[in-house]
Amino acid sequence: GQQLNQSPQSMFIQEGEDVSMNCTSSSIFNTWLWYKQDPGEGPVLLIALYKAGELTSNGRLTAQFGITRKDSFLNISASIPSDVGIYFCAVTDSGNTPLVFGKGTRLSVIA
Amino acid sequence: GAGVSQSPRYKVAKRGQDVALRCDPISGHVSLFWYQQALGQGPEFLTYFQNEAQLDKSGLPSDRFFAERPEGSVSTLKIQRTQQEDSAVYLCASSSQPYLGDTQYFGPGTRLTVL
Numbered sequence: 001g002q003q004l005n006q007s008p009q010s011m012f013i014q015e016g017e018d019v020s021m022n023c024t025s026s027s028i029f030n031t032w033l034w035y036k037q038d039p040g041e042g043p044v045l046l047i048a049l050y051k052a053g054e055l056t057s058n059g060r061l062t063a064q065f066g067i068t069r070k071d072s073f074l075n076i077s078a079s080i081p082s083d084v085g086i087y088f089c090a091v092t093d094s095g096n097t098p099l100v101f102g103k104g105t106r107l108s109v110i111a
Numbered sequence: 112g113a114g115v116s117q118s119p120r121y122k123v124a125k126r127g128q129d130v131a132l133r134c135d136p137i138s139g140h141v142s143l144f145w146y147q148q149a150l151g152q153g154p155e156f157l158t159y160f161q162n163e164a165q166l167d168k169s170g171l172p173s174d175r176f177f178a179e180r181p182e183g184s185v186s187t188l189k190i191q192r193t194q195q196e197d198s199a200v201y202l203c204a205s206s207s208q209p210y211l212g213d214t215q216y217f218g219p220g221t222r223l224t225v226l
Binding site for chain 1: 115155169170204216219220
């Protein structure tokens with residue numbers, strides 16, 4: 001089945017640093033989503049991207065939908081301890097196919 | 112307002128037992144989804160309901176897995192004759208939109224451990 005590749009798998013950063021992670025696919029998708037999952041909780045939607053080349057911000061988060069529609073990245077600026085968690089990318093074909101999730105990037109923030 | 116709730120939060124079953132996992136979606140949401148999340152993995156789609164109709168069950172791993180949503184609200188995922196490989200977190204999500212993708216609100220999940 002379809003696989004999304006997320007990198008890095010895990011990262012340790014100092015509080016206040018900026019973070020960048022990305023997600024790639026071998027197939028084209030028209031909708032890219034970024035979720036965050038805290039321990040013992042379900043994923044929470046952070047940003048949704050619907051247009052190739054689109055750059056969208058949500059507070060300290062910025063995500064871009066690659067022009068080829070096969071990749072996306074998520075940036076977090078000035079990280080804080082509550083940014084700790086697992087970040088998943090997910091894709092769908094304009095909402096007509098089930099969401100496919102990547103394996104996640106585990107972020108740890110050192111105070 | 113209340114989010115998606117799931118019960119029980121934790122379930123331990125002996126191999127071969129049947130289990131039933133419950134999901135209470137956000138009130139009024141037409142779409143309901145079940146996902147399976149193995150340790151260290153992302154959620155994997157199991158099945159999708161639009162109101163009471165099960166429109167997609169392509170992700171159910173075997174005929175031991177059965178889901179229902181008889182009145183278009185609460186849903187139950189049933190696993191018969193549980194096996195060790197069924198151990199995972201089972202997530203439920205709901206959406207106000209009648210689509211398979213897009214904005215979904217997840218519950219906290221039920222962690223199933225099969226001994």
